[in-house]
Amino acid sequence: xxxxxxxxxxxxxxxxxxxxxxxxxxxxxxxxxxxxxxxxxxxxxxxxxxxxxxxxxxxxxxxxxxxxxxxxxxxxxxxxxxxxxxxxxxxxxxxxxxxxxxxxxxxxxxxxxxxxxxxxxxxxxxxxxxxxxxxxxxxxxxxxxxxxxxxxxxxxxxxxxxxxxxxxxxxxxxxxxxxxxxxxxxxxxxxxxxxxxxxxxxxxxxxxxxxxxxxxxxxxxxxxxxxxxxxxxxxxxxxxxxxxxxxxxxxxxxxxxxxxxxxxxxxxxxxxxxxxxxxxxxxxxxxxxxxxxxxxxxxxxxxxxxxxxxxxxxxxxxxxxxxxxxxxxxxxxxxxxxxxxxxxxxxxxxxxxxxxxxxxxxxxxxxxxxxxxxxxxxxxxxxxxxxxxxxxxxxxxxxxxxxxxxxxxxxxxxxxxxxxxxxxxxxxxxxxxxxxxxxxxxxxxxxxxxxxxxxxxxxxxxxxxxxxxxxxxxxxxxxxxxxxxxxxxxxxxxxxxxxxxxxxxxxxxxxxxxxxxxxxxxxxxxxxxxxxxxxxxxxxxxxxxxxxxxxxxxxxxxxxxxxxxxxxxxxxxxxxxxxxxxxxxxxxxxxxxxxxxxxxxxxxxxxxxxxxxxxxxxxxxxxxxxxxxxxxxxxxxxxxxxxxxxxxxxxxxxxxxxxxxxxxxxxxxxxxxxxxxxxxxxxxxxxxxxxxxxxxxxxxxxxxxxxxxxxxxxxxxxxxxxxxxxxxxxxxxxxxxxxxxxxxxxxxxxxxxxxxxxxxxxxxxxxxxxxxxxxxxxxxxxxxxxxxxxxxxxxxxxxxxxxxxxxxxxxxxxxxxxxxxxxxxxxxxxxxxxxxxxxxxxxxxxxxxxxxxxxxxxxxxxxxxxxxxxxxxxxx
Numbered sequence: 001x002x003x004x005x006x007x008x009x010x011x012x013x014x015x016x017x018x019x020x021x022x023x024x025x026x027x028x029x030x031x032x033x034x035x036x037x038x039x040x041x042x043x044x045x046x047x048x049x050x051x052x053x054x055x056x057x058x059x060x061x062x063x064x065x066x067x068x069x070x071x072x073x074x075x076x077x078x079x080x081x082x083x084x085x086x087x088x089x090x091x092x093x094x095x096x097x098x099x100x101x102x103x104x105x106x107x108x109x110x111x112x113x114x115x116x117x118x119x120x121x122x123x124x125x126x127x128x129x130x131x132x133x134x135x136x137x138x139x140x141x142x143x144x145x146x147x148x149x150x151x152x153x154x155x156x157x158x159x160x161x162x163x164x165x166x167x168x169x170x171x172x173x174x175x176x177x178x179x180x181x182x183x184x185x186x187x188x189x190x191x192x193x194x195x196x197x198x199x200x201x202x203x204x205x206x207x208x209x210x211x212x213x214x215x216x217x218x219x220x221x222x223x224x225x226x227x228x229x230x231x232x233x234x235x236x237x238x239x240x241x242x243x244x245x246x247x248x249x250x251x252x253x254x255x256x257x258x259x260x261x262x263x264x265x266x267x268x269x270x271x272x273x274x275x276x277x278x279x280x281x282x283x284x285x286x287x288x289x290x291x292x293x294x295x296x297x298x299x300x301x302x303x304x305x306x307x308x309x310x311x312x313x314x315x316x317x318x319x320x321x322x323x324x325x326x327x328x329x330x331x332x333x334x335x336x337x338x339x340x341x342x343x344x345x346x347x348x349x350x351x352x353x354x355x356x357x358x359x360x361x362x363x364x365x366x367x368x369x370x371x372x373x374x375x376x377x378x379x380x381x382x383x384x385x386x387x388x389x390x391x392x393x394x395x396x397x398x399x400x401x402x403x404x405x406x407x408x409x410x411x412x413x414x415x416x417x418x419x420x421x422x423x424x425x426x427x428x429x430x431x432x433x434x435x436x437x438x439x440x441x442x443x444x445x446x447x448x449x450x451x452x453x454x455x456x457x458x459x460x461x462x463x464x465x466x467x468x469x470x471x472x473x474x475x476x477x478x479x480x481x482x483x484x485x486x487x488x489x490x491x492x493x494x495x496x497x498x499x500x501x502x503x504x505x506x507x508x509x510x511x512x513x514x515x516x517x518x519x520x521x522x523x524x525x526x527x528x529x530x531x532x533x534x535x536x537x538x539x540x541x542x543x544x545x546x547x548x549x550x551x552x553x554x555x556x557x558x559x560x561x562x563x564x565x566x567x568x569x570x571x572x573x574x575x576x577x578x579x580x581x582x583x584x585x586x587x588x589x590x591x592x593x594x595x596x597x598x599x600x601x602x603x604x605x606x607x608x609x610x611x612x613x614x615x616x617x618x619x620x621x622x623x624x625x626x627x628x629x630x631x632x633x634x635x636x637x638x639x640x641x642x643x644x645x646x647x648x649x650x651x652x653x654x655x656x657x658x659x660x661x662x663x664x665x666x667x668x669x670x671x672x673x674x675x676x677x678x679x680x681x682x683x684x685x686x687x688x689x690x691x692x693x694x695x696x697x698x699x700x701x702x703x704x705x706x707x708x709x710x711x712x713x714x715x716x717x718x719x720x721x722x723x724x725x726x727x728x729x730x731x732x733x734x735x736x737x738x739x740x741x742x743x744x745x746x747x748x749x750x751x752x753x754x755x756x757x758x759x760x761x762x763x764x765x766x767x768x769x770x771x772x773x774x775x776x777x778x779x780x781x782x783x784x785x786x787x788x789x790x791x792x793x794x795x796x797x798x799x800x801x802x803x804x805x806x807x808x809x810x811x812x813x814x815x816x817x818x819x820x821x822x823x824x825x826x827x828x829x830x831x832x833x834x835x836x837x838x839x840x841x842x843x844x845x846x847x848x849x850x851x852x853x854x855x856x857x858x859x860x861x862x863x864x865x866x867x868x869x870x871x872x873x874x875x876x
Contacts, residue, residue, distance in 0.1 A: 031875030080124025126151030344571030
């Protein structure tokens, strides 16, 4: 297949694009990102794969964003014996049109056209190989999937020769033998050579038989051991019972001793609590006696403080009266300063109002002047507009009259240059008729005519002469006459008598337009975006705001500003005097507050001291009524005696507890209990084990272990013979399969030889003469050899993998090209290759282009300019 033309319209971001491709050779389509290069390759898939009614996401994705239009794709195709144009429109106004030119002319539409193209492609092209060889953007290092490509297989068969196509020409019998050998092999082995289900089942059966024999042998040995163990357990249990009884008796004796120790411990704790209680009561009594002493001391201090405060407060009242008198005097001075400040402010306000009135009168005059000038400009504009409306000669009319005038002059000059001229001169008195009009000539008189039509001259009664200028000159004269008439008509329409009048009228129109523009500009400048009515309203508003009184105003703004400054200076002086009065008043008030605070603090302190003395005396009196001082001393003495007695009793109890050795008794009791528990547990475990052993013996006694063991050994012998037979059959199947596979691989190597030879031939252009490759069963490059070093494809650098993948595609395209081939679309390839390898790849691509159609899509055109004979299409 060859693609000779592609046209896109309203496809993604492409409004319209059409490219012509070389049917054989290299076409480089270059352009910046997002210009639509990849869309050309993508559009072919959408064109071939989807109906125009498809709602696939791939089809939806190609509609332009934000535009309700249908994406269009059109291509000219050569495929085998077919030449056709195939076009589709999606999304809006859907349609499909197929126009076949060869082998027979035919036009199909809709689904019928789509299905017919699919039939042609299936008949004349390997679509799978075409898509496999394509390099999509960002996928240049991937090898093409070539296994199973029909057209490549056929090309390799023909290139390899008779009997070398992987048993492809070996006949039905050989193929059946290989398939049957593989089926027999797979009965026993997996495709990877591991044991299959049959071998695993037989091995499992053999293992199970051996396990059964071993299990029965173990069961029989276990029964014999259980019989011996049962006798041992009988003797062991008898001894354990005696030990358990003795341990129980010792544990009971020690438990009684432990209870006596715990009783003595409780008595010690009770006596310790009694000591704590006696000490607490003594502490309370001593604290009450200390509190009684503190109350006495506090009462003495409070009474002394009251006496001191009474003496110090005698001189505070006169100080307070002097401070209040000072505050009254300074307050009156401040009121006087405040009145002066108010008067000064009123004067400043009056002077400022006078100045504002003066400024308002000035602004009002300026506003009235603007209004006058604006009105005059609008009047001039209206007059100019009237003159402009009356002007009939505009630029178009002048240009038309000028063209007609020049045309008349040119054609008249041409006519005058070609017309014959007739000149008559009378020698004597004569009479002549010119076109039947009499004309008398005096002796020596002459006349001249330009002959632009048939002219008749006659001497009545003697001779008639006809002068014909010819049809061409008559037509030219008629054309000149028509042009003159049209010129006169045009001039008459605009009221002028010729080109000069028209130019004069047009110049007057231009002057009117300039005057109109100047008037509009002046009016706009004066109005500043407002209207006359708005200016009138502003004038009325400003007039209304003027003061109605006829008070005398300053002579000008400078005089008014001087009066304002004078008033502000006087006001500032009154402000300063007021601030000084405020400061003096504040100082007096601060002194008054200080004296008041001192007096209040003294009164509060004296009241507090008196209150404290009263409360302390009341508290002491109440405490003595509740418990006199001598009773409190007696309570402290009795408390000390009770503490001493309680401490002595507690010490005696501690001595008795120490003599009883409580820790030793507890340890012995715990050890005896553990020994009794261990003896009981050991006895129980032995009895449980004896029951289990006896149960196993009872069960095995009825199972017939000897008969079961003999039967299991017989089954084992049968399983071993069956496993040996199956293993022999599996080994024979593997040997046959391995032999036939070796033969098939040898044929496969011969089958893949032409492709490998073509890859090596093209690869040596890039890598040198030491280059070689090994192909895998799926025809992909498995290993590369260079300078004797053999590396798997996956271990090569990204650039080398990219170059090998492209060489493999070019080699496949060359092999299938004799059958029509497929176009090779390469989008954004060689991006990982260095400059030296890229130059070598140019030659490889050129060689492929000699027999194939190669289309390269790139945003780096300089990368491919060196390909000889390549056609460059710049989309930028």
